Amino acid sequence: MSGGLAAATLRVSTPLVFAAIGGLLSERAGVINIALEGMMLIGAFGAAAGALATHSPWLGAFIGSGCGILLAAVYALFAIQFRANQIVAGMAINLLALGITPFLCKLFYDVTGSTPALGLDQRFQVAPFYACWMLVGLVFLWTKYSRGALRLSFAGEHPEALESAGVRVNRIRWVAVLASGALAGLGGATLSICLASSFSRNMTAGRGFMALAALIFGKWKPLPAAGACLLFGFAEAVQIRLQGVTVWNGKAVPVEMVQVLPYLVTMLVLAGFVGRARPPAALGKHHG
Amino acid sequence: MTRRLLQSVSAATAGLVLGLAVTAIAGENPWHVLKVLCHGAFGTRADVGMTLFYATPLIFTGLSVALAFHAGLFNIGAEGQLTVGALAAAAVGTLWPECPWPLAPVVATAAALLAGMIWGAIPGWLRARRGSHEVINTIMLNFIAAGLSSYVTLNLLKNPDSQNPETAAIGAHYRIARLGFFEPAPVSLALPLALVAAAVVWIFLRRTSLGFELRAVGSSELAARAAGIDSGRTRLVGLTMAGGLAGLVGVAEVLGNAGTFRVDFSPGYGFTGIAVALLARNNPIAVIPAALLFAALHKGTADLDMETEHVTREVSLVLQALIILCVSAERLWTWKRVRTLASVMEDIPEPLTGGRI
Numbered sequence: 001m002s003g004g005l006a007a008a009t010l011r012v013s014t015p016l017v018f019a020a021i022g023g024l025l026s027e028r029a030g031v032i033n034i035a036l037e038g039m040m041l042i043g044a045f046g047a048a049a050g051a052l053a054t055h056s057p058w059l060g061a062f063i064g065s066g067c068g069i070l071l072a073a074v075y076a077l078f079a080i081q082f083r084a085n086q087i088v089a090g091m092a093i094n095l096l097a098l099g100i101t102p103f104l105c106k107l108f109y110d111v112t113g114s115t116p117a118l119g120l121d122q123r124f125q126v127a128p129f130y131a132c133w134m135l136v137g138l139v140f141l142w143t144k145y146s147r148g149a150l151r152l153s154f155a156g157e158h159p160e161a162l163e164s165a166g167v168r169v170n171r172i173r174w175v176a177v178l179a180s181g182a183l184a185g186l187g188g189a190t191l192s193i194c195l196a197s198s199f200s201r202n203m204t205a206g207r208g209f210m211a212l213a214a215l216i217f218g219k220w221k222p223l224p225a226a227g228a229c230l231l232f233g234f235a236e237a238v239q240i241r242l243q244g245v246t247v248w249n250g251k252a253v254p255v256e257m258v259q260v261l262p263y264l265v266t267m268l269v270l271a272g273f274v275g276r277a278r279p280p281a282a283l284g285k286h287h288g
Numbered sequence: 289m290t291r292r293l294l295q296s297v298s299a300a301t302a303g304l305v306l307g308l309a310v311t312a313i314a315g316e317n318p319w320h321v322l323k324v325l326c327h328g329a330f331g332t333r334a335d336v337g338m339t340l341f342y343a344t345p346l347i348f349t350g351l352s353v354a355l356a357f358h359a360g361l362f363n364i365g366a367e368g369q370l371t372v373g374a375l376a377a378a379a380v381g382t383l384w385p386e387c388p389w390p391l392a393p394v395v396a397t398a399a400a401l402l403a404g405m406i407w408g409a410i411p412g413w414l415r416a417r418r419g420s421h422e423v424i425n426t427i428m429l430n431f432i433a434a435g436l437s438s439y440v441t442l443n444l445l446k447n448p449d450s451q452n453p454e455t456a457a458i459g460a461h462y463r464i465a466r467l468g469f470f471e472p473a474p475v476s477l478a479l480p481l482a483l484v485a486a487a488v489v490w491i492f493l494r495r496t497s498l499g500f501e502l503r504a505v506g507s508s509e510l511a512a513r514a515a516g517i518d519s520g521r522t523r524l525v526g527l528t529m530a531g532g533l534a535g536l537v538g539v540a541e542v543l544g545n546a547g548t549f550r551v552d553f554s555p556g557y558g559f560t561g562i563a564v565a566l567l568a569r570n571n572p573i574a575v576i577p578a579a580l581l582f583a584a585l586h587k588g589t590a591d592l593d594m595e596t597e598h599v600t601r602e603v604s605l606v607l608q609a610l611i612i613l614c615v616s617a618e619r620l621w622t623w624k625r626v627r628t629l630a631s632v633m634e635d636i637p638e639p640l641t642g643g644r645i
Contacts, residue, residue: 034423074613078613078616078617082617082620083617084613084616084617085616087362087364087423088562088566088612088616089612089613089616089617091364091559091562091612092608092609092610092612092613092616093609094609095559095563095605095606095608095609095612096605096606096609096610096613098602098605099602099603099604099605099606099607099608099609100310100602100605100606101602102600102602103310103314103599103600103602103603103606106598106599106600107314107598112593112600206431209427209431212424212427213424213427213428216424254439254443256435256436256438256439257435257439259431259435260431260432260435260436263428263429263431263432264428264432266424266428267414267420267424267425267428267429270414270418270420270421270424270425271414271418271420272418272419272420
């Protein structure tokens with residue numbers, strides 16, 4: 001029972017970890033990423049469609065990631081280049097992904113809502129679970145020891161200083177947003193070609209927002225953010241496990257209450273009741 | 289004023305043209321798609337009625353988002369606020385079915401308003417006193433509202449006669465009158481209520497001192513503080529009122545339409561409200577035509593599944609997204625003008641980007 005719960009926690013937190021690390025790159029560079037949700041969703045679709053077409057989960061994940069990058073490019077174009085409010089543009093990107101994926105499903109497969117089921121050979125069994133924790137380790141080391149990560153942080157904390165050192169801030173922000181699209185796309189790919197066996201309409205169901213919440217809960221640092229994803233994944237796993245279980249004189253456990261716990265905790269953390277979270281100083285501010 | 293109107297109209301047109309271009313790529317005749325859209329939204333009297341029915345909640349949520357914008361706050365939480373508002377209206381109607389007529393709808397309306405206000409006050413208080421950004425908090429509260437409402441519906445107020453996740457029917461006295469002209473479309477007295485709400489918000493923002501303080505905090509927190517305005521309190525008031533406006537969607541849905549709270553009744557009214565407010569440039573009166581446009585899109589695209597080969601009703605979301613992007617792309621509209629401080633500062637209030645997110 002408990003071993004099963006641990007495994008389930010690892011499984012359901014994997015998409016969150018990918019997306020949260022993606023969000024970390026973009027928010028550290030000073031670009032708010034509400035659009036993670038949409039990038040995950042388009043990634044989930046791209047991966048399922050890619051795996052169906054190529055019969056390879058690896059190529060599927062690659063294509064899903066590419067779709068995430070494409071959508072991230074649209075986001076960056078508006079949020080960085082056209083100086084749109086980042087929250088507004090992010091919400092629009094989410095709507096775009098929500099609307100365009102069923103449309104593409106209809107176009108490619110002539111069904112509304114979901115792709116055909118994937119065969120076992122077209123799906124991942126365990127690869128994403130290893131990959132995501134390797135990614136966390138890599139990003140952790142990178143943020144700690146590399147010059148690139150220092151530039152990334154400066155783009156988010158003090159862009160003027162970086163610009164005066166001769167570095168193009170907006171170029172760094174572009175790269176960071178595209179990378180976040182790639183990773184969020186991989187998170188979505190994990191959903192559709194590993195945890196499930198097809199893409200279905202709005203299958204991310206708020207996981208992008210949850211990844212964002214984990215990122216804040218983890219104070220914009222890779223290891224704590226990944227830990228927060230595990231915690232949120234645990235809540236989801238418990239909730240799945242408790243469905244239909246009865247305690248207290250035959251009454252069902254209120255799974256909805258377990259379900260909302262991560263959101264409550266995030267609000268408490270953000271309000272400083274449980275630790276303090278400080279965002280990058282220039283988060284959401286346009287440059288140049 | 290005229291420049292902004294021009295921007296909104298051209299943004300909406302650009303979004304529509306882009307959206308139709310997408311359908312053309314999919315192999316549809318865009319002219320045919322446009323005809324289906326217009327026919328679905330305005331073809332018959334009942335179609336017009338359905339468009340007005342969808343427009344009613346969008347006016348409330350559009351006003352909610354616009355009012356918060358004026359205070360420099362981003363209310364992504366209208367979806368959660370309208371959920372608790374509708375749930376409260378249904379709860380009152382279920383738990384006190386014998387309430388007499390003139391009182392019943394008033395009590396239920398007050399309940400919807402109050403519940404929405406509470407759901408708005410929480411992020412308002414957190415922003416004012418704890419400094420945490422309302423965007424994340426309102427998103428979190430949307431999820432919490434969804435969980436809470438499905439728990440209450442399934443465990444406490446379940447309709448025993450129905451397989452659907454909905455509450456027991458409200459007492460008959462709670463129902464508000466429908467405008468018979470649009471039958472069978474459920475256009476109710478909630479529509480004139482929404483129009484009145486738009487006028488009230490306009491008067492509040494332009495003619496009352498609290499409304500002035502709200503706009504002052506929204507345009508420059510520093511200046512407002514220097515003028516002795518308590519920006520924290522003003523923000524709290526702003527989000528509370530915004531929550532109340534969104535909560536009134538419960539009147540249209542529960543008292544005017546379903547007679548019960550149905551889990552997931554809203555096709556994203558709260559999020560479309562953001563698009564409505566943006567297109568209306570936060571002008572409460574302009575919210576009305578903007579809501580009508582998005583309602584017409586929602587109603588019109590419903591027929592696309594049947595009437596076309598490749599296009600689905602979700603195209604309305606794509607159109608919404610493209611319109612929002614076109615409206616919000618500041619630099620698209622300041623293409624040739626010299627970027628003065630004023631041109632950067634206008635439209636989207638500065639404190640939106642401050643605070644914690």
